[in-house]
Amino acid sequence: MFKYLPHTKLDIEQMLQVIGVSDINDLFLEIPDSLKGLDLDVPQSHSELEIYQRFEELAQKNNVLIPFVGAGAYDHYTPSILRHLVERQEFLTSYTPYQPEISQGTLQYIFEFQSVITELTKMDVSNASMYDGATATAEAMFMATNAKKRSQILVSKTVNPNIINVINTYAHYRGLKVEFVAMKNGVTDVDDFTQKNSKEYAGIIVQSPNMYGIIEDLTPYRAILDETKGLFIVNSDISSLSILKAPGEFGADIAVGDCQSLGVPLSFGGPYIGYLATTTKLMRKMPGRICGVTTDSDGKRAFVLTLQAREQHIRREKANSNICSNQSLLALFVTIYATVMGKQGIREAQQKSVNATHYLANQLEQKTSFKGVFKQPFFKDVVLRSSVDPTVLEDVCFDAGFVGPLALERLDSSMKDLYLFSATEKRSKADIDRFVTVLEGL
Structure with a gap:
């Protein structure tokens, strides 16, 4: 372990003396013995093709979810x-x-x-x-x-x-x-x-x-x-x-x-x-x-x-x-992003996000138990009310391939039954309609 350190043996002894440690291995006493000397079972080397295939197999284990939640982090398109x-x-x-x-x-x-x-x-x-x-x-x-x-x-x-x-x-x-x-x-x-x-x-x-x-x-x-x-x-x-x-x-x-x-x-x-x-x-x-x-x-x-x-x-x-x-x-x-999109492109992306969120809110109010809460104009987040249990809602959405909405009571206990939805320019009408259909079942 000393092979890559620039310190001499004397340097190390002096430092250990200052901090009151007699042996350098004592610095690692907090690490359980069960974690020391682990056999990590590192596989043998593979070709580039084999590595790509392996990572593709691992990627198949991921669930690709469509987000309908914003609250400060939005799923906008990255050119x-x-x-x-x-x-x-x-x-x-x-x-x-x-x-x-x-x-x-x-x-x-x-x-x-x-x-x-x-x-x-x-x-x-x-x-x-x-x-x-x-x-x-x-x-x-x-x-x-x-x-x-x-x-x-x-x-x-x-x-x-x-x-x-x-x-x-x-x-x-x-x-x-x-x-x-x-x-x-x-x-x-x-x-x-x-x-x-x-x-x-x-x-x-x-x-x-x-x-x-x-x-x-x-x-x-x-x-x-x-x-x-x-x-x-x-x-x-x-x-x-x-x-x-x-x-x-x-x-x-x-x-x-x-x-x-x-x-x-x-x-x-x-x-x-x-x-x-x-x-x-x-x-x-x-x-x-x-x-x-x-x-x-x-x-x-x-x-x-x-x-x-x-x-x-x-x-x-x-x-x-x-x-x-x-x-x-x-x-x-x-x-x-600002250079590639330009003023008009940024404006259009945001306007499409606003339109998508308003369409989502309208569909939810018409077809589900979610109802509007505030009367003021909103941008690309909207709060709706429903008595559905947050855990049940999250599980149903997850199983259907969606993330969201955000149960506001998780941030503030006084916000019970309030949910925050969001949509961006990446959400097609078909995406929104499918999401609303899932929530209709609740």
């Missing part, structure tokens, strides 16, 4: 060109572009990613390297409390519970207090927000389309927040902004959310990529990487990492955020 390009070695194996002179390609597509985000959000600037929409939202909370020197934040109860869990975790370890604004008829209760809003809070976090797929009216918030100089943080599925009014048009200070719906496969829950965009006034408070464009000594266009505080990478205790890993491969996914 084949995406995988072809992102798996090129210069993209797949590259990491953090600290040396701009040899990282121009990586820096350029990060810049293009930021450009896509600012165009969709109508914000001044965007960064890169956000892990997902939930952590991006928590980072926005840090930005707001840091900028306003306030230790409390308001969050709408219509925000996805998974995002709220991340916000609470981040807040706990920064000593921040999270207060919630009530939900009323599936949307944020603006009257409750007006009563709670004060100079104690750095601002409010609102999601639209929200957890229930409902499109929130974000118009009132700017004027209410101006009274207390609070910040307006809007979480949105980025693809929805190809159709809906952008956060910047509502006067948002920070726009955040997930980019998974722009070409990133479901992949059993990740990896995904978030976005964070803000105003020029707040851009120096942004975490993650920010790529800019300039000209070099020869007058040629050049891309650089810019506005990066030294604390971001070295003096971590003084940093606004400790985001370090580079998300550029996922940013490339999004950038290629």
Whole structure:
């Protein structure tokens, strides 16, 4: 075991002495003897053809299921060109572009990613390297409390519970207090927000389309927040902004959310990529990487990492955020998708998803025990009510080759009998009709 270690025997003895261990094998005492020296029964080598055949046999054991659930992760189509390009070695194996002179390609597509985000959000600037929409939202909370020197934040109860869990975790370890604004008829209760809003809070976090797929009216918030100089943080599925009014048009200070719906496969829950965009006034408070464009000594266009505080990478205790890993491969996914699809293509994919979800909801209400709950306009998620047992429903759907809907009581015990459905442009009329037929039997 020492053969591949650069340490000398003396080095190892000194390290063991420091940690109070007499023998290096004592480091592995926690591993049960039954797991040591296992005969893994590794088969003999095979030809390429035999390997392909073996993996095809294994693949036949998989159940390929059709999802009718969203809640923040959507089964949108990924054009084949995406995988072809992102798996090129210069993209797949590259990491953090600290040396701009040899990282121009990586820096350029990060810049293009930021450009896509600012165009969709109508914000001044965007960064890169956000892990997902939930952590991006928590980072926005840090930005707001840091900028306003306030230790409390308001969050709408219509925000996805998974995002709220991340916000609470981040807040706990920064000593921040999270207060919630009530939900009323599936949307944020603006009257409750007006009563709670004060100079104690750095601002409010609102999601639209929200957890229930409902499109929130974000118009009132700017004027209410101006009274207390609070910040307006809007979480949105980025693809929805190809159709809906952008956060910047509502006067948002920070726009955040997930980019998974722009070409990133479901992949059993990740990896995904978030976005964070803000105003020029707040851009120096942004975490993650920010790529800019300039000209070099020869007058040629050049891309650089810019506005990066030294604390971001070295003096971590003084940093606004400790985001370090580079998300550029996922940013490339999004950038290629946006380029290939174009404005019209993204809009059409989302409109087809909206149409499919509305058709699904109508068919379920007409032919099954599921009935509508909220009256507000919804996007590509919809909540319906039924007294059917969640476990029975999930088993029936699974046996028929479907995943979904999501029983909301699994996230919130007060949401008993409520189910969240979703459909995308990949769901054909035949798929939806077959799914509805399965639920008719309940």
